[in-house]
Amino acid sequence: MRNALIVLIVLFVLASVPAAAVEYVDTLVFPVVARTAGAGGSQWVSDLTVHNLLDESIAVGLQFYPANQANELDMDFPDRVQLGPRETKVIGDVLAEVFGYDTDIKGMLLVTANASMIDGNNPDANIAAITRTYNAADPAGTYGQSVTSLEIFFPLSAPVLATGARFDETYRSNVGIASLALFQEVTVHYRILGPDGSVAAEGNRTVPPLSMRQWSFQQLGVSASEGAMTVELWLDEDDVGEDPCDFGAPAIQGYVSKVDNGTGDAEFIPAFWTEPSPCE
Numbered sequence: 001m002r003n004a005l006i007v008l009i010v011l012f013v014l015a016s017v018p019a020a021a022v023e024y025v026d027t028l029v030f031p032v033v034a035r036t037a038g039a040g041g042s043q044w045v046s047d048l049t050v051h052n053l054l055d056e057s058i059a060v061g062l063q064f065y066p067a068n069q070a071n072e073l074d075m076d077f078p079d080r081v082q083l084g085p086r087e088t089k090v091i092g093d094v095l096a097e098v099f100g101y102d103t104d105i106k107g108m109l110l111v112t113a114n115a116s117m118i119d120g121n122n123p124d125a126n127i128a129a130i131t132r133t134y135n136a137a138d139p140a141g142t143y144g145q146s147v148t149s150l151e152i153f154f155p156l157s158a159p160v161l162a163t164g165a166r167f168d169e170t171y172r173s174n175v176g177i178a179s180l181a182l183f184q185e186v187t188v189h190y191r192i193l194g195p196d197g198s199v200a201a202e203g204n205r206t207v208p209p210l211s212m213r214q215w216s217f218q219q220l221g222v223s224a225s226e227g228a229m230t231v232e233l234w235l236d237e238d239d240v241g242e243d244p245c246d247f248g249a250p251a252i253q254g255y256v257s258k259v260d261n262g263t264g265d266a267e268f269i270p271a272f273w274t275e276p277s278p279c280e
Contacts, residue, residue, distance in 0.1 A: 027112040028149035030131050031178035031212055031253040033064070034106035035095040042135040042264060043103070044144070048094040050111060050129040052083035058125045059083075061118050064099050066107040071210040073182060077117060083127075094131070108178045108212045111149075135264065145257070145268040159191070159232035162256040162271040167217040167224050174257045175220060175231055177205070178212035181250035185209060187236035188252060190220065195227030204236065207252070214257070231256055233271060 033046035052058050061077030079098050083089055094109070095101040112118065113125040134144025165173040179186050186209075191202040201221040207213050222229075233254040243249065254271035 026114040026126050027110070028127070028129050029178070029180065029253065030109040030111070030129075030147055030149050031255055032067075032106060032133070032147060032176055032214065032257075033095060033109045033131055034133050035093065035101050036104050036106060038135065038264065042138075044133060045093045045136050046095060046109075046131050046133045046147075048091045048109070048111070048129065048131050049088065050081065050083065050091075050127055051088040052086060052113075053126045053128065054122060054124065055085045056122060057082065057084050058113050058121050058127075059118050060127060061110075061112050062094070062098055063110040064095065064107055065110070065210045065212070066105060067212050067214065068208070069211055070185070070208040071107075073210060075117070077112070080118070093136075106212075106214075108210070133266075143263070143265045145266045147255075147268050148270070158273070158275040159189075159234040160252075160254050160271040161230060161232050161274050162254060162269045163228065163230040164258065164267075164269050165192070165217070165229040165231055165256045166227075166258055167222055167229065168226050169224075170261055172259050172261060173217050173229070174214050174259070175217070175233075176212060176214040176255045176257060177207050177233060178253040179207040179209065179250065180252070181209050181239075183209055184239070184250065186239045186250045186252065188254075189234050189236060191232040192217070192220065192222050193230040193232070194225055195229065200225065200229060231271065232274075 035045050038044050050060055060081045060083060062079045063074060065071040081089060091097050095105060111129050113121055113127045115121040115123045115125055131147045132144055133147060167173050175190060177188050185206050187204050187206050189204045192200045194200040235250060235252060239250045256269040258267045258269060
């Protein structure tokens with residue numbers, strides 16, 4: 001009975017997660033963190049910075065959901081970080097330091113101080129957090145992209161949209177989709193528009209429960225062209241329940257990672273609603 005109740009609480013909490021850039025909340029979901037080797041001897045890692053907004057100590061629970069596989073929520077939240085009053089802590093390589101991964105791994109990160117899931121926390125516990133994925137192999141310094149917790153998109157007829165992608169001699173782009181559906185694989189449709197508004201590629205991809213997947217423009221069938229491009233994403237109608245705001249309704253996050261071919265530096269471009277959310 002307790003486990004079922006906690007699942008409902010988690011579903012409610014995940015359904016309430018806003019954009020981290022505009023609000024402080026008790027639960028945040030980051031669509032992609034990584035620890036992987038790259039071209040030219042680069043080593044990409046993700047850090048996590050988290051701040052306690054309370055004047056008392058709290059515990060922050062962390063869960064990592066690897067890409068390209070079905071994952072499950074661990075309601076015990078065994079991996080935790082302790083924060084003192086108003087403390088800000090940086091975990092420099094979160095997948096290695098907290099979860100023990102070596103390399104060639106990426107996925108989605110859940111961060112929570114919600115008192116219903118973390119026993120002993122004040123019900124008013126709130127956090128602010130951000131991640132950064134960067135190349136740590138260059139002794140001269142690091143470069144990379146900050147990744148915020150994105151707004152969660154519920155199934156609607158209108159797509160979510162990310163603009164500013166590029167696929168030419170100077171840049172390459174990738175599309176990422178994170179699914180917060182706890183129990184089912186979801187199908188997500190994509191449409192990539194060229195600079196003149198014509199359809200450069202369209203199709204659909206599946207994402208396992210509590211997981212994320214990422215594809216290059218080339219993998220999605222996009223031909224190289226000069227100018228900025230736009231990505232639209234939406235859930236298949238078969239994955240839309242009678243009430244998209246109900247407990248357990250599938251929800252997604254979307255983004256574009258645009259990479260400079262010359263430097264290898266990346267830019268994180270979040271996807272946003274094209275219509276107001278019905279689930280405020």
